[in-house]
Amino acid sequence: MQLNSKLGALAVLLLSIAPQASQAGIAVSITIAPPVLPVYVQPPCPHEGYLWTPGYWAWGVEGYYWVPGVWVAPARVGFLWTPGYWGFASGIYAWHAGYWGPHVGFYGGVNYGFGYAGVGFAGGVWAGSVFRYNTAVVNVNTTVVHNVYVDRTVINNTTVNRTSFNGPGGIPARPTALEQTYAREQHFQPTPSQMSHEQTASRDRNQLASVNHERPATASMDSVNGRAYNQQARIANGAASARLTPGQTSRLEAREANVNREVRNERQANGGTLTPQERQQVNRQQNNLSKSIYKDKHTPQANQRAEQHENARREEK
Numbered sequence: 001m002q003l004n005s006k007l008g009a010l011a012v013l014l015l016s017i018a019p020q021a022s023q024a025g026i027a028v029s030i031t032i033a034p035p036v037l038p039v040y041v042q043p044p045c046p047h048e049g050y051l052w053t054p055g056y057w058a059w060g061v062e063g064y065y066w067v068p069g070v071w072v073a074p075a076r077v078g079f080l081w082t083p084g085y086w087g088f089a090s091g092i093y094a095w096h097a098g099y100w101g102p103h104v105g106f107y108g109g110v111n112y113g114f115g116y117a118g119v120g121f122a123g124g125v126w127a128g129s130v131f132r133y134n135t136a137v138v139n140v141n142t143t144v145v146h147n148v149y150v151d152r153t154v155i156n157n158t159t160v161n162r163t164s165f166n167g168p169g170g171i172p173a174r175p176t177a178l179e180q181t182y183a184r185e186q187h188f189q190p191t192p193s194q195m196s197h198e199q200t201a202s203r204d205r206n207q208l209a210s211v212n213h214e215r216p217a218t219a220s221m222d223s224v225n226g227r228a229y230n231q232q233a234r235i236a237n238g239a240a241s242a243r244l245t246p247g248q249t250s251r252l253e254a255r256e257a258n259v260n261r262e263v264r265n266e267r268q269a270n271g272g273t274l275t276p277q278e279r280q281q282v283n284r285q286q287n288n289l290s291k292s293i294y295k296d297k298h299t300p301q302a303n304q305r306a307e308q309h310e311n312a313r314r315e316e317k
Helices: 002-017 177-183 192-202 227-240 246-269 276-297 300-316
Strands: 026-030 051-053 056-060 063-067 069-072 080-082 085-089 092-096 099-101 124-127 130-134
Touching: 051 080, 056 192, 063 192, 069 192, 227 246, 227 276, 246 276
Parallel strands: none
Antiparallel strands: 026 092, 051 069, 056 063, 080 099, 085 092, 124 130
């Protein structure tokens, strides 16, 4: 704990002196390797024009914590997100923060998935002021998002590398000449909602790698503070990792569906909004559901199933 406190203080110091104009430089440097990337489900895009920003391991006072992948509004129309990445060199793991710009630059060759396969972004393109989504690699709610296309040629069918850092012992990728050109373009730092999203994750102990054993309870969200899909994602992640049995998954999904149905009905009855009393009731139901999800996913039997599932997955590689 004393080591973590010292490293956390170093992280705060480095963050305080990092350039704020673009967040493209090295923001944090430590001596402990980041965990592997977790496997998780991407929620559907909730609004036209939102872009996917993949989840990542950030460093705080108590060690690594997971910042959920989330759909966000871009810094400006026409801009794309270059994810941050950890780079290892000379015994130090340095965090290269993500940024917005006209092109996707170098992000360490890290395969974050959902269009970020290590180089560029295959999840969609800007067509003037409209963003078009490639539904071959990103999840889109087509009832609200209509600017879609399908390009399966970008899908990488090789084994996914979950390594989360670049450099010796990690991913050996180097910036291409084009990516070096993109690095010299004007960049913009994460939006206030993105920064708030990271700060919220830093305050949630369930996101700490030391607490969740590198399997974050909340791996993805449909939007900043988007709690509804948060629950669905946690259930889906629990089923995918074998922490939840089929029966538990069905019961939890039914409870979440009931809450969502009540919300829809109450909004229709009240002109599209919830009354303060209805909102409190929904929060109570979601809190109870959240507790049930956590309880079911962290029993000794769930831990054993997850370990067996992970061992079987490794043997298949």
